[in-house]
Amino acid sequence: MNEPALLLHHDEPSAVATLGQPNDTPFLLVCDHAGSLIPRRLGTLGLAEAERRRHIAWDIGAAGVARRMAARLSAFAILQTYSRLVIDCNRSPEVPTSIATRSEDTEIPGNRDLSPADRALRVVEIFRPYHDHIAAELDRRAEAGIPTALVAVHSFTPIYRGVARPWHTGMLYNRDPRIAHAMMRLLAQEDGLVVGDNQPYAVSDESDYTIPVHAERRGLPYAEIEIRQDLIDDDAGQEIWAERMARLLTAAWHQIQKA
Numbered sequence: 001m002n003e004p005a006l007l008l009h010h011d012e013p014s015a016v017a018t019l020g021q022p023n024d025t026p027f028l029l030v031c032d033h034a035g036s037l038i039p040r041r042l043g044t045l046g047l048a049e050a051e052r053r054r055h056i057a058w059d060i061g062a063a064g065v066a067r068r069m070a071a072r073l074s075a076f077a078i079l080q081t082y083s084r085l086v087i088d089c090n091r092s093p094e095v096p097t098s099i100a101t102r103s104e105d106t107e108i109p110g111n112r113d114l115s116p117a118d119r120a121l122r123v124v125e126i127f128r129p130y131h132d133h134i135a136a137e138l139d140r141r142a143e144a145g146i147p148t149a150l151v152a153v154h155s156f157t158p159i160y161r162g163v164a165r166p167w168h169t170g171m172l173y174n175r176d177p178r179i180a181h182a183m184m185r186l187l188a189q190e191d192g193l194v195v196g197d198n199q200p201y202a203v204s205d206e207s208d209y210t211i212p213v214h215a216e217r218r219g220l221p222y223a224e225i226e227i228r229q230d231l232i233d234d235d236a237g238q239e240i241w242a243e244r245m246a247r248l249l250t251a252a253w254h255q256i257q258k259a
Contacts, residue, residue: 007039007121015126016133019070019077024146026253027075030134031153032090032210034063035081045085046109056103057083059155061232066153068242073249075151076137080130085111087122089130090152090209098127104161134214142218149179149253150215150222155229156200168231169241170196172224174203175216178259179223182252190244201226221256223249 008015017034036058038045044052051057063079070077080089084100085108091098099119101111141148158165169187171180180197187195203224205212215222225245232238 005117005121007041007125009040012039013037013081015080015082015129017079017081018133019067019079020075022076022137022140023074024141024144025074025076026147027073027149027151027249028134028137028141029066029070029073029075029077029151029153030210030214031059031062031066031077031079032130033059033084033088033154034066034079035083037082038086039082042086042110045111047085047106051106052083052085054106055155055157055229056106057085059153060157060229061227061238062153062155064235064238065155065227065232065242065245068238069151069153069246069249072242072246078130078133078137080126082126087127089127091207092209093119093123093127095206131210131213134210138214138218138220147257148220149249150211150220151249152210152222152224154224154226155232156226158228158230160200165200165228166194167196167199167226168193168228170199170201170226172198172201172203172211172226173222174205174208174212176221178256179221179249179252182255183223183225183248186248186251196226223252 036052066077066079087099088097099111099122101108171183173180184195184197187193203211211222211224227241232241
């Protein structure tokens with residue numbers, strides 16, 4: 001009997017990496033674009049190594065910041081380890097950009113002409129385990145009555161299509177701006193920062209998945225944090241921004257709890 005087709009071989013990393021243990025601290029950290037791995041079965045997706053290391057493949061520096069934030073906050077963190085070029089874990093599998101055939105000006109040959117079965121493998125083995133892990137932890141917290149804020153850590157490229165982006169960081173939100181607005185007020189007190197209000201991106205049901213599904217559907221407060229990649233592309237920068245974000249998130253949480 002033939003073995004069913006699998007995307008990931010038994011010796012390849014899981015789609016989900018976790019930091020720490022589930023606990024009752026208020027923050028659950030997630031990082032949708034933490035990794036740049038590509039399953040062996042997919043080869044290189046037809047891309048040179050330089051393309052596979054660019055921001056089109058992952059959020060540069062975000063995983064390092066998330067790890068350091070988790071340590072400072074004593075928080076549990078859930079990270080997605082495979083490249084968003086395999087499947088974007090912050091997009092619904094139903095939208096065309098879930099598995100991109102083109103990212104900015106780069107064609108992704110390995111994503112062309114996929115069969116429904118090929119697409120389904122990426123959903124079942126990469127997208128679904130990651131989101132099931134988040135859902136299970138939020139279910140546990142709800143059953144235990146633990147007050148929770150979901151914090152999604154992302155990064156953005158300093159130049160997009162030749163246009164420089166002035167923001168050092170951005171606070172993103174959709175229906176619930178409580179933590180984002182508190183964070184913007186606190187960040188305004190830090191020296192020399194340009195802070196984006198729903199910049200360089202904004203959260204929506206069409207362009208995002210993690211926050212609308214896991215936070216907004218549950219009525220949870222949340223923060224979607226964007227940090228410019230040139231500020232966090234080394235250990236020193238990641239430490240600076242992790243300390244800042246952990247400190248200010250704690251203050252923002254206390255503010256909304258009192259409101």
